[in-house]
Amino acid sequence: MHFNAQLSQASHGHQSLLCVGLDPDPARFPAGMKGDSRRIFDFCARIVDATKDLVNAFKPQIAYFAAHRAEDQLEQLMAYMKRVAPGVPVILDAKRGDIGSTAEQYAREAFERYQADAVTLSPYMGFDSIEPYLKYEGKGLILLCRTSNPGGSDLQFETLANGDRLFEQVARLAAGRWNRDGRLGLVVGATFPAELARVRELAPTLPLLIPGVGAQGGDAAATVKAAWRPDGPIIVNSSRAVLYAGDGEDFAQKARQVAQATRDALNAARPA
């Protein structure tokens, strides 16, 4: 199924704009698992079980697995999510970007090895670095546009010869010339609601993956207000605030409580 259709089904079915990010850090695991990188799958599976009816996507961040030589556990987790939450699309946050021949290998990694439904990519090497991913039918490609970190302004705010800022140019390309078969989306930080609104203006119907609510302090209501359109999908990611809501045996239940409160706050901000 097409990524956009999966997203739409999960968003409507679960009445949710929330994506739970899977950034497993063994140092922050609850007692009994703490510090044990062999328990990454177990930890994430408990979070998936506890939140799968509350989300419109899951977003595992590949670095948290690779850093612990836990790619096998990521494969196991991807298969697990497909089995227990088949209606929830999975976005592999890998932020890849390289020349075409290398991009082919990254695309194979994301879509064949890990069976992701979408992947995050850096657009800064140009269209030929994106094209290999388009060979995988139905898969979503989500391009970094206006990232949530303060340093994102260093380059993304630079003004180009045509008067656009760099992030605006990325949004224009993704909504236009580069979007050959409607499978591009954009990453825009919740920490910059004004730029979020500007990106929504330039890319009215593209899926926006919006990290920065929760641990980074982005405001749920301001995010929805800036990005909302009935025909413009929104995926608001929260990782650490959900994953580490509790550090006891009830950590998954605590994660569910925070996920539910975040989903409700996002929904409350939708225009009637």
Ligand SMILES: O=c1ccn([C@@H]2O[C@H](COP(=O)(O)O)[C@@H](O)[C@H]2O)c(=O)[nH]1
């Ligand atoms: O601009 C960006 C792009 C990606 N991220 C990723 O999202 C999550 C955010 O985690 P929190 O714990 O909710 O802050 C993380 O995986 C980042 O790598 C981002 O934060 N900003």
